[in-house]
Amino acid sequence: MKATCWHGTRNVQVEEVPDPKILNQRDAIVKITSTAICGSDLHLYNGMVPSMKRGDVLGHEFMGEVIELGSDVRNLSVGDRVVVPFPIACGHCLQCERELYSLCENSNPNAWMAEKFWGYSPCGIFGYSHLLGGYAGGQAEYARVPFADVGPVRVPDSLTDEQVLFLSDIFPTGYMAAEACNIQPGDIVAVWGCGPVGQFAIKSAYLLGAERVIAIDRFPYRLRMARDKGGADTLNYEEVDVHEALKDMTGGRGPDHCIDAVGMEGHAPGLAGAYDRAKQAMMLETDRPVALRQAILACRSGGTISVAGVYSGFIDKFPMGAIVNRSLTIKSGQTHVHRYMRPLLDRVEAGEIDPSFIITHRLRLDDAAEGYDIFGNKEDECMKVVLKP
Numbered sequence: 001m002k003a004t005c006w007h008g009t010r011n012v013q014v015e016e017v018p019d020p021k022i023l024n025q026r027d028a029i030v031k032i033t034s035t036a037i038c039g040s041d042l043h044l045y046n047g048m049v050p051s052m053k054r055g056d057v058l059g060h061e062f063m064g065e066v067i068e069l070g071s072d073v074r075n076l077s078v079g080d081r082v083v084v085p086f087p088i089a090c091g092h093c094l095q096c097e098r099e100l101y102s103l104c105e106n107s108n109p110n111a112w113m114a115e116k117f118w119g120y121s122p123c124g125i126f127g128y129s130h131l132l133g134g135y136a137g138g139q140a141e142y143a144r145v146p147f148a149d150v151g152p153v154r155v156p157d158s159l160t161d162e163q164v165l166f167l168s169d170i171f172p173t174g175y176m177a178a179e180a181c182n183i184q185p186g187d188i189v190a191v192w193g194c195g196p197v198g199q200f201a202i203k204s205a206y207l208l209g210a211e212r213v214i215a216i217d218r219f220p221y222r223l224r225m226a227r228d229k230g231g232a233d234t235l236n237y238e239e240v241d242v243h244e245a246l247k248d249m250t251g252g253r254g255p256d257h258c259i260d261a262v263g264m265e266g267h268a269p270g271l272a273g274a275y276d277r278a279k280q281a282m283m284l285e286t287d288r289p290v291a292l293r294q295a296i297l298a299c300r301s302g303g304t305i306s307v308a309g310v311y312s313g314f315i316d317k318f319p320m321g322a323i324v325n326r327s328l329t330i331k332s333g334q335t336h337v338h339r340y341m342r343p344l345l346d347r348v349e350a351g352e353i354d355p356s357f358i359i360t361h362r363l364r365l366d367d368a369a370e371g372y373d374i375f376g377n378k379e380d381e382c383m384k385v386v387l388k389p
């Protein structure tokens with residue numbers, strides 16, 4: 001089959017690899033009909049995530065048709081059309097039973113590697129380094145889906161691939177970030193980063209009752225989408241002092257909740273940005289937490305900082321004093337996607353949201369390298385690339 005393979009920093013290639021096979025009786029083989037490139041794939045593309053190997057198959061946002069099932073998968077049939085959640089979860093361990101699926105204790109065969117970095121291991125993830133299991137991803141013609149009796153969700157024929165594909169990651173990820181804020185009527189939510197997860201966080205904050213959402217980015221096309229599709233007010237951090245602007249917009253108090261949808265490759269103008277770039281280059285920190293720092297300092301006392309952006313390791317100048325002295329709450333986590341797929345599918349079916357608004361580029365799987373290039377360089381006002389095998 002054809003698959004999108006990682007070959008080093010800023011080098012992906014579509015090439016022939018062996019077809020996946022059933023390895024366990026709880027596996028399914030899915031013939032992929034649509035797959036997407038994620039902002040977190042760009043962290044792999046940019047060489048920011050350790051333990052990638054040449055030839056690793058990328059992709060954790062995919063859907064398709066079940067063509068083969070292990071004998072223990074009784075809830076699916078060959079021919080079913082399914083969306084696959086990006087975390088791989090067994091469904092039966094202590095964490096899965098608490099619906100903390102991205103913390104599954106049984107799905108990362110390389111747990112020992114993750115334990116060295118993080119103390120304990122989270123779940124395995126499709127196409128996301130050997131640290132997270134070394135599973136082949138779904139930017140390919142076919143994928144093996146472990147624990148297929150737990151993860152994939154059947155989707156109705158009345159909805160198109162493009163309307164349901166993002167149940168695999170970015171819609172639940174934006175939603176969980178907003179849900180973590182426990183939004184109350186009248187609340188103002190600020191969202192750092194107007195990439196795909198930021199856009200879904202904006203929409204979700206409104207779905208969950210926010211009075212007003214303020215979105216922060218530097219790219220005019222992303223800010224425009226936040227305004228036009230999301231209904232947010234926007235701030236360009238290259239044009240205004242974000243802290244002062246947020247203060248002015250919230251009666252001097254700060255937003256009630258702040259969502260970081262930027263993560264480890266944040267940018268900042270001036271000295272602050274240069275500081276993190278230098279520290280990172282000297283390996284004195286792994287991640288550039290410019291958005292996180294700003295979110296903590298800007299948040300209303302007693303508010304919530306919800307971190308949806310991906311961080312991998314260690315950061316510098318973390319304002320712990322603000323958290324302690326101003327009773328801030330930090331919430332984070334890789335998304336427990338399984339928990340959200342059905343309720344959010346219901347919202348799509350009910351017409352409350354059509355996630356396809358995010359798509360700007362549709363390419364053939366053969367052109368995946370071009371997709372990474374366009375998205376990675378934020379060219380052509382690229383927001384989301386969908387690949388069709």
Ligand SMILES: [Zn+2]
Pocket residue numbers: 038039040041060061086169170
């Ligand atoms: Zn993703």
Ligand SMILES: [Zn+2]
Pocket residue numbers: 089090091092093094095096103104105106107
């Ligand atoms: Zn589990």
